Amino acid sequence: KTGISCFYKKRQRLAWETVEPQNSEKAIPTWQSTLFDLDLTNSIVEQSNLYCRQQNPNSALKLDQKELEQFIGTVVYMSISHLPRSRMYWSSACRFPQVADVMSRDRWEELKRFIHFNDNMAPNNDDRLFKIRPLIDSLLPKFQALPQDQMLCVDEQMVPFKGRSSLKQYNPKKPYKWGYKIFMLCDTKGLVHSFEIFAGKIDPVPGQPDIGASGDVVLKLAQVIHPNINHLLYFDSWFSSLNLFVALAKMGIPALGTVEKKHLQGCSFSEDSDMKKKGRGVFEEQEVVVDGVEMRAVKWFDHRGVIVASSLPVKMKRNVFVKRPSIIALYRKCMGGVDALDALIAQYRIHIRSKKYYHRLFFHFVDMVIVNSWLLYRRDCVALCVPKKKERQRCKLPLCKGHTVFKCEKCNVHLCLNKHNNCFRLFHT
Numbered sequence: 307k308t309g310i311s312c313f314y315k316k317r318q319r320l321a322w323e324t325v326e327p328q329n330s331e332k333a334i335p336t337w338q339s340t341l342f343d344l345d346l347t348n349s350i351v352e353q354s355n356l357y358c359r360q361q362n363p364n365s366a367l368k369l370d371q372k373e374l375e376q377f378i379g380t381v382v383y384m385s386i387s388h389l390p391r392s393r394m395y396w397s398s399a400c401r402f403p404q405v406a407d408v409m410s411r412d413r414w415e416e417l418k419r420f421i422h423f424n425d426n427m428a429p430n431n432d433d434r435l436f437k438i439r440p441l442i443d444s445l446l447p448k449f450q451a452l453p454q455d456q457m458l459c460v461d462e463q464m465v466p467f468k469g470r471s472s473l474k475q476y477n478p479k480k481p482y483k484w485g486y487k488i489f490m491l492c493d494t495k496g497l498v499h500s501f502e503i504f505a506g507k508i509d510p511v512p513g514q515p516d517i518g519a520s521g522d523v524v525l526k527l528a529q530v531i532h533p534n535i536n537h538l539l540y541f542d543s544w545f546s547s548l549n550l551f552v553a554l555a556k557m558g559i560p561a562l563g564t565v566e567k568k569h570l571q572g573c574s575f576s577e578d579s580d581m582k583k584k585g586r587g588v589f590e591e592q593e594v595v596v597d598g599v600e601m602r603a604v605k606w607f608d609h610r611g612v613i614v615a616s617s618l619p620v621k622m623k624r625n626v627f628v629k630r631p632s633i634i635a636l637y638r639k640c641m642g643g644v645d646a647l648d649a650l651i652a653q654y655r656i657h658i659r660s661k662k663y664y665h666r667l668f669f670h671f672v673d674m675v676i677v678n679s680w681l682l683y684r685r686d687c688v689a690l691c692v693p694k695k696k697e698r699q700r701c702k703l704p705l706c707k708g709h710t711v712f713k714c715e716k717c718n719v720h721l722c723l724n725k726h727n728n729c730f731r732l733f734h735t
Contacts, residue, residue: 319571319572320548320571320572320573320594320596321572321594322570322572322573322574322592322593322594322603323592323593323594324590324591324592325591325592325593325602340448341445341448341449341675341678341679342378342672342675343444344371345444346441346444346445347371347374347375348371349423349440349444350374350421350422350423350441351369351370351371351374353422353423353424353425353440354367354369354374354417354420354421354422355367355368355369356422356425357420357422357426358420360426360427361420367416367417367420369417369420373409373417374417376408376409377409377414377417377418377421378672379408380395380404380405380408380409380414381656381658381669381672382654382656382672382676383402383404383405384405384656384657384658385654385655385656385657385673386654387402387404388657392414392415392658392659393411395411396410396411418658418660418665421665421668422437423437423438423439423440423441423664423668424436424437424438424439424440434472434473434505434506435503435505437663437664438664438667438668441667441668441671442503445671445674445675446500446501449498449499449500449501449678450499450500450530452497452499452678452682454493454499454531454532454537455493455494455495455497456536456537456538457493457494457537457538457540457640457643458491458492458493458499458531458537458538458539458540458643459491459492459493459494459539459540459541459640459641459642459643459644460489460490460491460523460524460527460528460539460540460541460545460644461489461490461492461541461542461641461643461644461645462477462480462487462488462489462490462504462544462644463487463488463489463490463644463647463648464477464480464481464482464483464484464485464486464487464488465482465485465486465487465488465666465667465670466482466484466485466655467484467485467486467663467666468484468485469661469663470661471486471663472506473486473504473505473506473663474486475487475504481648481652486503486504486663486666486667486670487503487504488501488502488503488504489501489502489504489523489527490527490643490644490647491527491528491530491531492643492644492646492647493643494639494640494642494643494646495643495646495681496643496644496646496647496648496649496650496677496681497643497647497678497681497682497685498647498674498677498678499530500527500530501527502523502526502527503667507519508522508523508526509522510522511525511526511529514553515549515553517547517549517550517553518547520544520545520547521545521547521549521550521553523545524539524541524545524550524554525550525553525554525557528554528557528559531557531559533557533558533559534558536560537559537560538560538561538562538618538640539554539559539560539561539562540561540562540563540637540640540641540643541561541563541641542563542564542641543563543564543565543566543569545563546563546564546565546566546569546615547565547569548569548570548571548596548601548615551596551599551601551615551616551617552596552597552599552601552617554617555599555617556599560616560617560618561616561617561618562614562615562616562617562618562633562636562637563614563615563616563637563641564612564613564614564615564637565603565613565614565615566613567613570603570613570615572594573592573594573603574592575590575592575603575605575611575613576590576605578607578610578611581605581607581611582607584607586607586608586609587606587607587608588606588607589604589605589606589607589631590604590605591603591604591605591631599617600617601615601616601617602615602616602617602633603615603616604631604633604634606631606634612634614631614633614634614637616633647674647677650677650680650681651670651673651674651677654673654676655673656669656670656672656673689715690714690715690716697711697713698710698711699711699713699720700720701720701721701722701727701729702719702720702721702733703721703722703729703732703733706722706727706729708722708727708729710722710723710724710729712730714730714733714734717733717734719733721733
């Protein structure tokens, strides 16, 4: 079966029509927990102690929740002050008290060896992610319950790993070419709303057409998107097909993405060589109705041709320097959510070497939770600081004589918040 398969019983002959660029677009309204909770940490403590007893019945790990939090804290600190080997944090030459004073080196290595997430003796039903399944089942619903922005995107992420593992994948287009592949649903800032770890096979979504692995994973991630409230989903050409656009439209989710010409059955755009003669910025637009869903495709030529398709009509406009359809600008602006997540994780990625595949994924989930928490914190800060038009009032911080339009909605006081004075922070500390 090919990566993108047609789910219609008979291959339809589609008649694409060349249309004039539209000057209007649909108005889309803007959207205005604890992730590592007590249940999850208690489960890790229980399974780690059990795993130690299974390995050696005469030995007890005696791990408790406080010590687990200390272990995770040292691991996070190691990501900030990265050293080539973990033992160097306890060495006399470069000792770090933030790590060495929390627990001994031998105890830290013992916890790293026995940290576990599932009972090895339980039936796994051939689940290749069995060892981290409780971790996934705990974090995924919390990510899916987060408030969603209007613009969402699907892309793949590589968790770097060069050891031996049947789950390891290769992607030459990623900064880390070898590792575990995770399909992500994020907003434009990198906030994770859902994920799917690739374990070698992607099953069709129940109740949805089987449109191939690349399309099925989008439909699976899109299940958490609230339908018919003008969310817009972005993805690249690896996922795109007419069948995917149609299936999402029937779910109440308009979509926009780059697409290869071979996946636009019956569409006849000019070749790159012909468009190059007309100069940079030239574009062509065609539309078609597929199974009751209106589709619009645009081919734009800059240095090379790129095709973007959408089930949401958007206007075409001229750029100051090079004519560029707004559908292209919209795609470039909103498609980089997973790349933003990768960039935030890469700044302080946890680099703890281990031959166990579930260790690498566990530490990656810790990184992901930290980034999600940081992005949610920033969102809350913006929500608490709402500028009021024409309501400039005196700052309520003692000894400050400034006037400000910023007000803390929670405390109901005006506080300075600018590049010279941060009375907001001083007032709340």
